[in-house]
Amino acid sequence: MPEETIHDEMRKKGFSRRDFLKFCGLVVGTMGLTALPPMEASGMPLPLLHSSQKRAVKAVVQALQTKPRLPVIWLEFQDCAGCTEALTRSQSPTLVNLVLNSISVEYHETLSAAAGFQVEEAKQAAMKKYAGQYILVVEGSISPKDGGVYCTVGGKSSLDLLNEAAAGAAAIIATGNCSSFGGLPHANPNPTGAVSVLDVIKDKPVVNIPGCPAIPEVFTGTLAQFLVFGTLPELDSLHRPKTFYGHTIHDRCLRRPFYEAGKFADSFDDEGARQGYCLYKLGCKGPTTYNSCAVMKWSGGLSFPIQSGHPCLGCSEPNFWDGGGFYQGQSAPLSRPAVTTAGLAAAVGVVAAVGMGAYNQGQKKSLEKQEEKKEG
Numbered sequence: 001m002p003e004e005t006i007h008d009e010m011r012k013k014g015f016s017r018r019d020f021l022k023f024c025g026l027v028v029g030t031m032g033l034t035a036l037p038p039m040e041a042s043g044m045p046l047p048l049l050h051s052s053q054k055r056a057v058k059a060v061v062q063a064l065q066t067k068p069r070l071p072v073i074w075l076e077f078q079d080c081a082g083c084t085e086a087l088t089r090s091q092s093p094t095l096v097n098l099v100l101n102s103i104s105v106e107y108h109e110t111l112s113a114a115a116g117f118q119v120e121e122a123k124q125a126a127m128k129k130y131a132g133q134y135i136l137v138v139e140g141s142i143s144p145k146d147g148g149v150y151c152t153v154g155g156k157s158s159l160d161l162l163n164e165a166a167a168g169a170a171a172i173i174a175t176g177n178c179s180s181f182g183g184l185p186h187a188n189p190n191p192t193g194a195v196s197v198l199d200v201i202k203d204k205p206v207v208n209i210p211g212c213p214a215i216p217e218v219f220t221g222t223l224a225q226f227l228v229f230g231t232l233p234e235l236d237s238l239h240r241p242k243t244f245y246g247h248t249i250h251d252r253c254l255r256r257p258f259y260e261a262g263k264f265a266d267s268f269d270d271e272g273a274r275q276g277y278c279l280y281k282l283g284c285k286g287p288t289t290y291n292s293c294a295v296m297k298w299s300g301g302l303s304f305p306i307q308s309g310h311p312c313l314g315c316s317e318p319n320f321w322d323g324g325g326f327y328q329g330q331s332a333p334l335s336r337p338a339v340t341t342a343g344l345a346a347a348v349g350v351v352a353a354v355g356m357g358a359y360n361q362g363q364k365k366s367l368e369k370q371e372e373k374k375e376g
Contacts, residue, residue, distance in 0.1 A: 006064040010101050023097065024060040027224045063228040064102070070227045071134040073126060073165055074108040077158040078151050078185040078194055079140030082213035083176040084110050090216035091300040102227055106134065109153070120154050127168050135226060136169035138162065138197050141178040141185045145193025162200055171205045171232055172197060175219050177315055180208035180239075187321040198239060207232045208239040210291075212315035217296055218244045238318070240290065249312050250286035252294040255279065268309070279306060285314030285323075 004012075010020055076084070105111060106126035112119045126134065140158075143150040148157025156164075166172060174197040177183040185194035198206050209219050222241055225233045233241040250256060258264070258278040265272035265279055273279075280287070286294075289312050293304040306312055314320040 004068060005066055006069055006102055009069070010064075013101075015101075020064075021057070021061070023101065024057050024064060026097075027060050027064075027102075027228070028056045060228050067227070069102060069104040070223070071104050071106050071126060071130040072108075072137060072223075073106050073123060073134050073169070074111075074137040074139065075161060075165060076109050077138070077140035077142055077153075077162075077179070078192065079176065079178050079183075081110055081139070083139045083211075083219070084108075086213040087175075087216045087219060089299065090220050103135075103223065106130070117154075123165075127165060131168040133170055134168065135223065136165050136172045138172060138174050138179045139176055141182050141192075141194035141196065142200055143185070143192040143194055144200070150192035159200065162197070166201050166204055169204060171207070171226060172201060173207050173209060173219070173222060174198070174239075175209045175214045177210045177212045177214075177320065180210035181318040181320075183212065184321050186319070205232055206239055207235060207241060210238075210240065210316040212313070212320070214316075215244070215292060215296055215298070218292060236290070240316075244292045244296075245290040245316065247290065247292075248287055249289050249291055249294045249306070253286050253306055254294070255306060273309065279309075279311040282311045284311035285317070285320075286312040289314040289317055291316040 007020060010023070015023070074084075107119065107123040109119070112122070114122060140151075142158045142162055144157075144159045148159045151158040153161060174180045178185060178194075179197050182190075182194045182196050182199075185192055186196075196208075198208070207222055209215075209222060211218070218241070221244065222233060225231070225241075233243055236242050236245055238245075250259070253259075255276060255278045258276065259280060263272065263275075263277045264281045265277045266281055267273065268282065278284070284306065286306060293312070294306070297304045297307070314323060317323070
C-alpha cells in the first residue's frame with residue numbers, strides 16, 4: 001500500500017483543513033451513518049454538530065488521517081457498463097474526489113488509460129502487491145455455461161477471472177442487478193447460464209448493490225464504509241446494505257398519499273397521470289421493491305422514475321426482468337388479446353394496402369410535376 005495517508009495526499013493537492021472536514025462530512029452523509037443537514041455537510045465547525053454527528057465525522061477524520069488510499073480492482077462481465085456510467089455522475093462524494101483522494105482504481109477496463117496486455121499486466125501486479133487488501137468490484141453477470149465460452153476477457157472466462165481476483169480480495173462489491181442477481185442476462189431462457197457473484201463466491205464477504213443501474217451514491221457510500229471502518233455495512237437477507245435497502249420505494253414515495261386515497265392513473269396520458277396519481281395500476285413495483293430511489297433520487301437529487309411519471313420496474317429485486325417489470329400491474333395483470341391467423345392476415349393486409357396507397361399517391365404527384373415541367 002502507499003505509505004502516505006489520504007489526508008497527506010489531500011494536503012499535497014492544496015486541500016485546506018476546512019476542505020478536509022467538508023469532505024469528511026460528505027463521506028459521513030454518503031455512508032448513511034447519520035443524517036447531516038446541508039449546512040453541516042458543507043463544512044460547519046465540529047462544535048456545532050450534534051453528538052452523534054461529531055462522533056461520525058471524527059471517526060472519518062481519524063481514518064483518513066491514518067489510512068492510505070484503498071486499492072480497487074473492477075471487473076466487467078456480462079453488462080452494459082451502465083453502473084460505471086452512473087458512478088461517473090455520483091454527486092456525494094463525486095467520483096473524482098473518491099479516485100483522487102480516497103481510493104486507487106488499479107484496474108478498470110472502461111476507465112483505464114491502458115489497454116490489452118498492458119492493462120492486464122497492471123491488474124496482475126496490483127493483485128500481487130495488494131493481496132488481501134483490495135476491494136474487488138464486479139459489474140455484470142458471470143457465465144459458467146459450456147466452460148465459460150460466452151464471456152471471455154483476454155482469453156480467460158468470466159468464471160476464471162472472478163475466482164482469480166476474488167482469491168486476494170478483502171471484500172467484494174457486486175454492483176448492479178446483473179452481478180447481484182444475474183440481471184438481464186439471467187432472464188429466460190438464459191442462454192449463457194448467467195449467474196450472480198454470490199452463486200460463485202462462497203468464502204468471501206460479498207455485498208450486493210442491485211439496481212439497473214445501481215444508485216451511484218449507494219455504491220460510494222458502501223465503499224466509504226469499508227474505507228473508514230474496514231467492514232461492510234449491515235446487510236439484509238439478500239446481502240444488500242440495510243441503510244439503503246431497508247425500506248420499499250412505496251414507503252417514502254411522493255405519490256403514496258394518492259395510493260392511500262385510492263386515486264390511480266389508468267393510463268400514461270389520462271387525467272390521473274397528469275394530476276400525479278399513483279402508478280400502481282400501471283405496473284409500479286414500488287410496494288415490493290427495496291431501494292433508496294425515493295429518498296436519494298438521481299442526478300444529484302433531481303428526480304427518480306416515479307417522480308418523472310414512470311412506474312418502478314423493481315430493478316433492485318431478483319428476477320425483475322421476468323417478474324413483470326414492464327407495465328404489468330400487480331393487482332390486475334394486463335390482458336393481451338390473442339393473435340389469430342385471420343387477425344394477423346387482416347393486419348398485414350391493412351399495412352400492405354396503406355403502403356400501396358402511399359406509393360401510388362407518390363407516383364401520381366411525381367407524374368403531375370413532370371407534366372408541369374413539360375408545359376412550362
